[in-house]
Amino acid sequence: MRCANAALIARFCECALDTLVAFRDTLRMDRSILESAYDFVRARWPDAHPSLGLILGSGWGAIADALSPRDELAYEEIPGLGSPSVAGHTGRLSLAMHAGIELFIFRGRRHWFEGAGWTPLAIPVYLMKRFGVSTVLLTNAAGGLRPDFKPGDLMTVTDHINMLGSNPLVGPHDDFWGPRFPDQSAVYDARLRAQLTRSAEDVPVTLHHGVYLATTGPTYETPAEILAFRALGADAVGMSTVPEAILANGAGLTVAAVSCITNPAAGIAEDALSHDAVTAAAARAIPGMRTLIERFIESL
Numbered sequence: 370m371r372c373a374n375a376a377l378i379a380r381f382c383e384c385a386l387d388t389l390v391a392f393r394d395t396l397r398m399d400r401s402i403l404e405s406a407y408d409f410v411r412a413r414w415p416d417a418h419p420s421l422g423l424i425l426g427s428g429w430g431a432i433a434d435a436l437s438p439r440d441e442l443a444y445e446e447i448p449g450l451g452s453p454s455v456a457g458h459t460g461r462l463s464l465a466m467h468a469g470i471e472l473f474i475f476r477g478r479r480h481w482f483e484g485a486g487w488t489p490l491a492i493p494v495y496l497m498k499r500f501g502v503s504t505v506l507l508t509n510a511a512g513g514l515r516p517d518f519k520p521g522d523l524m525t526v527t528d529h530i531n532m533l534g535s536n537p538l539v540g541p542h543d544d545f546w547g548p549r550f551p552d553q554s555a556v557y558d559a560r561l562r563a564q565l566t567r568s569a570e571d572v573p574v575t576l577h578h579g580v581y582l583a584t585t586g587p588t589y590e591t592p593a594e595i596l597a598f599r600a601l602g603a604d605a606v607g608m609s610t611v612p613e614a615i616l617a618n619g620a621g622l623t624v625a626a627v628s629c630i631t632n633p634a635a636g637i638a639e640d641a642l643s644h645d646a647v648t649a650a651a652a653r654a655i656p657g658m659r660t661l662i663e664r665f666i667e668s669l
Contacts, residue, residue, distance in 0.1 A: 397540035398487045402449035403495045409448055410462070410496055414440065417464055421472040421669065422497035422622075423662070426509035426609055428629060428651020430459045430476040432659040436666070438463035438474065450492045451485065453477045462496075468667040473497055480609055482586040487537045487612070494616040498545070504561070504669065505617045506662070507626040510651050511581060511605035512634035514595060518605070519630070521654040523576050523661060525565045526557050526626035529611045530582040530603055537612045538619060547619035556618045561625035568664040574657040579604025581628055583611035595634045606634055627661070629654050 411417075425433060444450045444460035452460045458477025465472050473496065479489035497505060513522070542549045562578070569576035582598050584590060586608035590598070598606055605628050617624045631650035651658075 398491050398537070398543070399449070400543060400545075402488050403492060405448040406450060406492045407496055407499045409446070410442065411500075413442060414464055417471070417500060419464070419471045419473045419497070419500055419502050420504065421470055421666065422475070422493070422502040422505045423472060424475045424478055424493055424505070424507050424613055426478060426507075426607075426629075427455065427458065428510050428631065428648050428654070429508045429658060431652070431655050432662055433463050433465070433474045433476050435659050435663060436463075436465045436467040436472070436474060438465040440464045444477070447492065449488055451479065451489055453479055454483050455480060462493075467663065468669075470666055470669060472666070473500065473502060478609060478613070480586065481533055481535070481612065482608060487539075490612050491537060491616055494613055494620065494622070495545075497617070498620045498622060502622065504623045505613070505625070506561075506665070507610050507613055507617075507624065508658075509581075509607050509610045509626070509628050510631045510647050511607040511628040512590070512632050513605055513630040514599050514634050514637070515577075515579070515604050516637070518577065518633070520632055520650045521657070522630040523569070523574060523654070523657065524579050524581075524605055524628045524630060525562050525576055526581045526610070526628060527562065527578050528557065528580045529614060530580060530598075530601055531611050531615070532582055532584045532598075533611065534585055537616055545620065546616060547621060551615075551619040553615070553618065556614050556624055558623045558625055561623060564668050565625060565627065565661070565665055568668055569661055571664050572657070572660045574661050576627075576661070577604070577630075581610060581626065582606045584608055590634060595637065598634075605630060627658075629658060
């Protein structure tokens with residue numbers, strides 16, 4: 370009996386160790402997969418020289434069609450990227466041209482809560498950097514924490530709070546992502562924020578300024594958590610954007626981000642929160658989102 374118990378304990382420990390190793394590996398980006406993704410896209414688009422990159426979050430994908438896409442690749446074709454598991458994320462990379470600017474448009478993103486690790490989240494930023502992109506515009510759908518926010522309002526991100534419980538730069542240092550301890554004093558470029566503000570005034574659309582807080586998800590936040598986040602200084606909350614911003618800033622790219630406020634957050638909202646309601650609210654805001662992004666690109 371003791372031998373049988375010992376064998377069971379040994380087997381349990383072995384399985385637990387395998388699980389821990391697998392989890393550890395998800396925390397580390399695989400540079401060989403990142404490079405394979407680049408090799409694949411470069412082979413398909415050998416003459417591509419984008420200077421701007423867009424990552425479109427929940428509900429933002431429809432604006433890509435207004436930016437004159439010339440060709441597209443499905444995410445599942447690109448090594449290591451894979452299809453997003455979230456509704457409203459098409460999962461296609463477009464090569465486009467707007468106002469004389471060549472750009473990459475990522476229609477949808479991978480999320481940390483999907484459990485695939487940091488490599489899929491890093492691939493879009495890695496591709497942009499390797500192709501020579503200098504400016505990145507990140508977008509998302511977010512819950513509003515301020516009473517003056519209404520569904521459909523837009524917010525340019527001035528700063529962020531990382532509540533993901535991890536960081537995409539965890540693991541062995543890779544010089545590609547900048548210094549071991551990158552400065553985050555100004556992740557979201559002041560000049561780009563000013564251009565977004567001027568673009569919003571030209572259109573015109575309502576554009577707030579505020580701090581975005583990222584949680585792991587996939588659950589929405591509790592009312593108590595929202596109270597805590599408001600006390601921390603957050604103006605909007607979501608489950609994305611911060612990892613890409615950390616990576617792009619570390620890699621030396623100029624970063625801007627815009628949130629579409631799709632709903633009041635828990636404890637503020639009168640109705641139950643759902644992803645269907647989020648995507649529906651973003652869809653109603655598409656005209657303003659599209660005209661802002663078009664004007665912003667034209668201003669670069």
